[in-house]
Amino acid sequence: xxxxxTALVTGANGELGHALIxxxxxxxxxxxxAIDLREPDASIASKCAQVIVGxxxxxxxxxxxxxxxxxxxxxxxxxxxxxxxxxxxERAQSVNVDGLIQALTFAMAHSARVDRRVKVLFPxxxxxxxxxxxEAKSALGAANETQASEPTTMYGLNKRYGEQLGCYFSERYxxxxxxxxxxxxxxxxxxxxxxxxAFTLPTGGTSDYLPEYLHAAAQGKPYACFVRGDTRVPxxxxxxxxxxxxxxxxxxxxxxxxxxxxxxxxxxxxVEFSKLxxxxxxxxxxSFDVSAARQRIVDSWPEQLDDQAARxxxxxxxxxxxxxxxxxxxxxxxVARYAR
Ligand code: SER
Numbered sequence: 001x002x003x004x005x006t007a008l009v010t011g012a013n014g015e016l017g018h019a020l021i022x023x024x025x026x027x028x029x030x031x032x033x034a035i036d037l038r039e040p041d042a043s044i045a046s047k048c049a050q051v052i053v054g055x056x057x058x059x060x061x062x063x064x065x066x067x068x069x070x071x072x073x074x075x076x077x078x079x080x081x082x083x084x085x086x087x088x089x090e091r092a093q094s095v096n097v098d099g100l101i102q103a104l105t106f107a108m109a110h111s112a113r114v115d116r117r118v119k120v121l122f123p124x125x126x127x128x129x130x131x132x133x134x135e136a137k138s139a140l141g142a143a144n145e146t147q148a149s150e151p152t153t154m155y156g157l158n159k160r161y162g163e164q165l166g167c168y169f170s171e172r173y174x175x176x177x178x179x180x181x182x183x184x185x186x187x188x189x190x191x192x193x194x195x196x197x198a199f200t201l202p203t204g205g206t207s208d209y210l211p212e213y214l215h216a217a218a219q220g221k222p223y224a225c226f227v228r229g230d231t232r233v234p235x236x237x238x239x240x241x242x243x244x245x246x247x248x249x250x251x252x253x254x255x256x257x258x259x260x261x262x263x264x265x266x267x268x269x270x271v272e273f274s275k276l277x278x279x280x281x282x283x284x285x286x287s288f289d290v291s292a293a294r295q296r297i298v299d300s301w302p303e304q305l306d307d308q309a310a311r312x313x314x315x316x317x318x319x320x321x322x323x324x325x326x327x328x329x330x331x332x333x334x335v336a337r338y339a340r
Contacts, residue, residue: 006031006049006069010056010103011078013040015200016123019242020075021047027246033065035078056099062106071110073119073249076103082127082297084204085155096158097165104169104185112182121249122189124163124260126207126233126301127156134299143302145191145262145309152300163189163260170259188248189260193234193267193305195241196325198333206297210235210273213286217277218334222285227295229271229288232303236265237325240318244310251314261313264305266322276326281335 007024011017012034021044024032031049034040035056045051050069054061056078065071078099085092100122107118130152131137140148151157166187174181194207201215202208209225216223236244244263268276274286310316320329 004029004031004070005072006033007073007075008033008035008065008069008071008106009075009077010035010099011076012036012044012048012051013038014077014079015197015202015238016077016195016241016245018044018200019197019238020077020245023242023246030072031069033069033071035061037078056102057094059102059105062102065106065110070114071107071118072114072116073121074103074107075121075245076100077123079123080155081202081205082125082153082155083206083208083294085158086153086293086297089154092154092158096155097161100162100165104166104187107185108169108173108182111184115183117183117186119186119188119249120166120169121245122162122166122187123245124159124189124191125155126191126193126305127151127153127297128160128163128191129302130156130300131302132300137299137301137303140302142264142304142306143262144306145258145260148302153297156300167259186253187259188251188256190244190248191260191262191305192241193236193264195238196235196330197238198330199238199337206294207233207235209270210268213270213274214277214330214334217274217281217284217286218338220282220284222287224287224289225270226289226291227270227298228290229286230269231295231298232267232269233298233301234264234267234303234305235325236263236318237320237329239329240265240320243319244316247314247316248310255313257313258309261310261316262305262307263310263316263318264307265318265320266325267304268322273326276322277331280327280331
């Protein structure tokens with residue numbers, strides 16, 4: 001292990017993990033230590049200074065971090081997404097909440113070792129919102145970070161609590177500690193919209209319908225969408241999701257007026273998205289086989305996010321709106337992927 005700083009990434013094998021680790025390695029300024037429950041893909045493992053196969057809910061997993069590593073940021077990405085969490089709330093609580101407290105506890109202890117605050121970056125979600133009806137959703141429009149903050153799903157509850165837990169660890173925990181105070185944790189969180197990658201597919205989410213449709217259409221396969229064609233929730237492309245996380249990580253502490261920030265890029269319905277795809281792909285049938293349970297989840301999420309605070313505090317703006325996302329990022333890459 002070199003004398004360089006290290007980024008610790010949990011959930012390394014997930015969609016965001018893959019994209020973030022690739023970006024961190026491209027940046028080249030830090031070593032990367034990866035944690036995942038499963039042996040990470042060779043593409044990830046080969047890029048990392050250390051790979052830990054272990055459960056984030058266990059302290060012993062974090063204890064395996066190379067003792068000479070100097071971790072400046074923990075990217076705590078390990079999570080069960082919203083549909084998977086509804087199916088198994090107990091496991092959701094364990095991964096999404098117990099996992100976070102282990103990450104925060106590690107960061108707190110590690111801050112004493114490196115004698116500086118350790119950042120913990122936590123992806124939160126549109127699931128942290130809860131709107132009561134489609135009328136309320138339409139009346140709300142773009143939600144800022146303080147509106148409609150009563151989530152209706154297990155995942156949303158976990159994320160909402162996670163945001164608050166991180167703030168507590170950053171602001172208050174040390175005041176009550178009787179032991180010598182370590183430098184502490186600097187928690188920063190992004191409320192993501194649905195994320196779409198041209199290279200990977202999500203598992204267990206409720207915004208999975210757009211990426212699933214994209215990857216099916218690119219292979220000329222029909223797709224039965226599990227929500228209504230007029231369902232509107234926010235989305236962004238994976239490169240912008242990674243960019244946002246790294247921008248927030250690098251922002252000077254004095255520029256941040258809050259610890260939880262919305263980011264967004266566009267909000268197409270499945271029908272609008274399919275019209276864009278069909279300009280470039282052979283017509284792939286889009287049909288609807290609506291799951292009432294999953295529809296209820298997306299209907300409880302706002303149709304758009306207000307990301308003014310991120311724009312103002314740390315200069316956030318997406319590089320891709322809907323047209324750029326589809327025509328310049330998704331289509332060329334997904335077509336090339338399945339042509340191989
Ligand atoms: N993509 C997530 C999900 O569908 C929402 O943050 O669960």
